[in-house]
Amino acid sequence: MNLISEMPREQLLKLEQELSRQYDEWCSRNLKLDMSRGKPASTQLDLTNGILNKLADYFYGRHLDARNYGCLEGIPEGRKFFADLLGLREDRILLGGNSSLNMMYDTIVRHWIFGTHGCTPWGKLPVVKFLCPSPGYDRHFAICEDFGIEMITIPMTPTGPDMDMVESLVATDDSIKGIWCVPLYSNPQGICYSDETVERLASMKVAAPDFRIFWDNAYGIHHIYEECKVKDIFAAIEEAGNPERVYYFFSTSKITFPGSGVALLATGPENYAESKKHMSIQTIGPDKLNQIRTILYLQNPENVHEHMRLLAEKLRPKFDLVLNTLNRELGGTGLAKWFSPKGGYFISLDTLPGCAKETLALAKNAGVAMTGAGSTFPYHHDPADSNIRIAPTYPPLDELKSAIELFCLCVKLASVRHFLEKSAQ
């Protein structure tokens, strides 16, 4: 295919007809494929079925009968396990239930209702703003929307959020209370924050004393092609003299079973004490038997990394397929740009401006559900109507092949129609 941006109208019309014919063929196949969410495939989950045989065989363990009430901060063995795995301090870890998203939401609830360090509770302020590096994770943005938190879009760069913009905003506007970060294999682009980005986030001057970084390390050990490393955020904030700046989140949702894993919150000593105080009113404790089940199954950090290598072997063919198909069908056409992530769960693609919605509508109409256009931006509004999140993990390989081929066709068809509209004007 020649560069369609340079085709005369007549040739565009012919191309549109040909692509439409192909598209109709796809439609007649009555596909019903779901690539909308970052759900693991059943074959991934099979890798973990052994966890169901892990009876929690030390109920009467060193510290407590884990079948009974208590131990709000999670079992000691579990906190040590994740401290070792992630390089965290175990006395700063609140090991919780099955959802890190829930811990993020509840952290915002606590700031909203009670405030922190004597600052006005966010719910009593006229305006609360969060910085939202975009494209980003739609569920982060949905929390802000639920609370009426004003979202400021921060462009993503290959090294993380645009730090010049971040620094200049937080330095002067004390209504900016937080920033969402997925530092490793960012959702959806798979970007890894550079050391400089981490250092600048840790040390930047902030106008609001209760400004917090929501550090969602969702893909902290989820390597696929090679291993990226992100600088230790806690070391960085401590060095910078800002020990309370970060709430760090992690979960085993994409290590064992989503919905039946273990999530954690790690933070500075004062945040920790405050969070725990309110949590002690909210609940008597997390599901300790599931914590035991999880660490008995995962055994030790070396074994976790081996487990992640097995998972990566399940994921790599899917990422290969998507990336190869994008290269073959769209490479050199000028119709799309995409990132080749080294890990994580997604591939992010940018169509020509104004083509994302149309591309996804075409795909949906032909039976392929993908994450909605705009979802990766605050308020579901992608100003360029360009970004699309591809979630290759859930469909089996043959379905994924159909889905991504159809998707490429839809990118082309939407682009051609876009140029035709322009040339008609």
Added chain:
Amino acid sequence: MNLISEMPREQLLKLEQELSRQYDEWCSRNLKLDMSRGKPASTQLDLTNGILNKLADYFYGRHLDARNYGCLEGIPEGRKFFADLLGLREDRILLGGNSSLNMMYDTIVRHWIFGTHGCTPWGKLPVVKFLCPSPGYDRHFAICEDFGIEMITIPMTPTGPDMDMVESLVATDDSIKGIWCVPLYSNPQGICYSDETVERLASMKVAAPDFRIFWDNAYGIHHIYEECKVKDIFAAIEEAGNPERVYYFFSTSKITFPGSGVALLATGPENYAESKKHMSIQTIGPDKLNQIRTILYLQNPENVHEHMRLLAEKLRPKFDLVLNTLNRELGGTGLAKWFSPKGGYFISLDTLPGCAKETLALAKNAGVAMTGAGSTFPYHHDPADSNIRIAPTYPPLDELKSAIELFCLCVKLASVRHFLEKSAQ
């Protein structure tokens, strides 16, 4: 022992010396017994160990792969199971995680931040009040305290809260937004709400359109001696035309394992939709594998009731021991009154006014931890300094025997000292 209220001072002094001598003997035994919380004993938990062998063997079940994300409202089989067990509508049940307390807290969070049915969010009102039938459950009151909700103490009667007082307050004061109810085997008295109480709660006129009953049916099937029944609150509110008045809570914490059970929230259709909408932002879903594990183990309502009969057999000797000891040591002395509950987890005892703190301080000093004096009242303030919650479930029988004998001695000693002080004035 003669009625000490009628003893002359000299006789009181002798009695004080004798009781003090006995007390010193107890102290020299260096006891360390915990009767402070309603924790099940390990022997109770042993009854449920089989649940750990229940692999969730229908992952690939009718509706979904329960190992994966999704199903915010809980697994369909689980909702049906608890609907059948409790006489609820399954389409009004949100089957959640491990803690009904957490669901109560989060329900208040939603009203606090977002409001309901277009009413002003509670967090934006100058004053929010809750009615607190007392003695009551300290963790309910702790939630109110955390939020700064003003608590109004409502006396408990043998048929439930003083409904004349409740009705007259809610009819005129629109800042009263809720009432805490433990309708069956109330904590700590073991009182069962009468049909009339349920009907009046359901049909009373309320000034606040967003007034809600927090119906914590924690002991809904926890019979020990005989089976009390409470009138169906949902039938009552529907009949009265107030279908959105109730949030109903239940959990298996005291059926299977506390902290590793399954909790639920049931409510009217509009509350349900609102709650679910915000929960869909807070989390992707509950631990469905634990829901499956729980219902595979419990099997069906008949089996649950059989399981509860086995649990009651563990509890009955403990309740017998406490009630018999109270009768033997304190019966006819005029020093204390107590309830004989038919089920639940506690025995509530009232000392003479002004003697509860002293009694518990003596017990603590001799090595027996009990729920703190005042805990059963808002702000930890028992105006009569009289109510004590006895939690007999956790200690083994021999420890319980020591603890309750010592406790009775402490009641006597505190009472005698109380009379001595009075007679000295």
